[in-house]
Amino acid sequence: MSKKKIEKISTSGLENPFSGMTNNSMLSGEEQYDQTTVKILPDVWILKIGGQSIMDRGRKAVYPIIEELLQAKKQGIKFILGVGGGTRARHAYAMGLDIGLPTGALAKIGASIPIQNGRMLQMLMAHEGAIMAYHDDFEKLPLYLNTGCLPIMSGMPPFEFWEKSPMVGRMPQNRTDAGVYLLSEFFGAKGMIYIKDEDGLYTADPKKDPTATLLENANAKDLLASGQDDFIVERVVLEYMQRAHHTHEIKIVNGMKKGQLLSALQGKDVGTVIRAK
């Protein structure tokens, strides 16, 4: 390097433990800080209604769940409702793969369907205070919750064009299960419940494999190591759980079984739990 280094402009007053460090070495400036992080909304549940599993069944599946959600709300239980995509998202992904879209563009088009589903639920529950909360609205969530509203969010994280190519294949790995999980982790939420159409996690997809058996109290670390082909939640959720600070377990309830969701929100032992380790 031939030239003399040009001095940085003054940073006096900005000195801090990370000053002057490269992005990598900043990790070593960590020890002096408290090794815990605050919980942002610790008394709020994060719930997710499945797209293919619930929304695509229409009235028969959705109405009873709405009834339970509104009952829970009347009992003073606070929650944010995330929504999945489902079969239309799959149709769009299939088209996108066919025309050669990169992963980030697939994530972008996949984001539209959960918003449709969220808006459907908002219309159905508007009379009880349902309100759409978009990605940029999240700082208003305390307002919505404290005024008795029922915030509904797309489950998709806002990664969209910035979704990374996966190790294998072209599909976006962070979809609606991951988005709501990351919300729960950030909020330090009371709990993360996925409302699906199965009792929990099976050894294979029970809709395709009649020999699949239900795994009660599964653990994410073992699941990832097991080589099992299919899970009831996105794989990255199990990975994020390994390094999470707050959401160390997730619960799956069967939305097709009356009362399960409400019981779970009341703290009863229903559905199945996946723990981090």
Add this chain to the structure above:
Amino acid sequence: MSTSDTKGRIHVKSDLMRESLVSSAFNASTEKGKIRRMAPDVHFIAVGGQSIMDRGSEALFPLVDEIVRLKEKYKIVLGVGGGARVRHTYAIGRDLGLPVGGLARIMGGVEEQNRDMLQFLLAPHGGITFVKDHFQDLPMFLNGGLIPVCIGQPPYHIWEPPPEKGFLPENGSDVGLFLMAELMGAASMTYIKDVDGIFTDDPYKNSDAEFIPELTVEDMKARNLPDSPFEAELLNCLETSRLVREVRLINGLEPGQLAKALAGEDVGSRLKGSRSRELGEENNE
């Protein structure tokens, strides 16, 4: 066309109908297949925060002049990093106990300041701010002879995943601009910092540090360099990318390096992905 299955779900017919998108076998089946490039003639250039922006006019004016000259020949998108104020933001945020998503949510504000400063300098020559919601307007900006300037950080905000190590966001400005270049299938991705390239040690502190003109991600990880100029997560992104398979690091304090880099000449260090992945469809130019 839609169809109802025996389980009572109404499906739109598609190859992925009833498919679990989680299945490993299914994901493997999507590995083959070409990806088309959106912007194969566009060069993405990252301007370092701490390494360039924080040096002020002395570093920026010559670099801006060079970019303006090169714009006549190349389509360029600029991204900026944060620098000293990001580090201060992290220090205060960590002290307050904010979770990683909280830090990711606030740090972009500093990059926006740097973006606006760089845009100010480039404005007489067509510099414009380039924000997420106008991503799909890029062809119009470039065909209009403009120089879009954006922040590097990806918009993960509170959804920033928990990091492998520590408490800070893994996805910073190096990663974000790379992901944009990869999405676009860009012609090149160049990082402008304050070193001539990748060295075995910090060349400012150790005069015996050796210059490494070219290396793979695997080499780089094995070397475990004490002062890597890149975010660790950028290396992972290079391993999984399909269209942009290498990045280059050059010295923005040395006039002429950027011109050489865009011309494809030997300058700076090249870091390449070490996994072989099927490349995207070459553009029919």
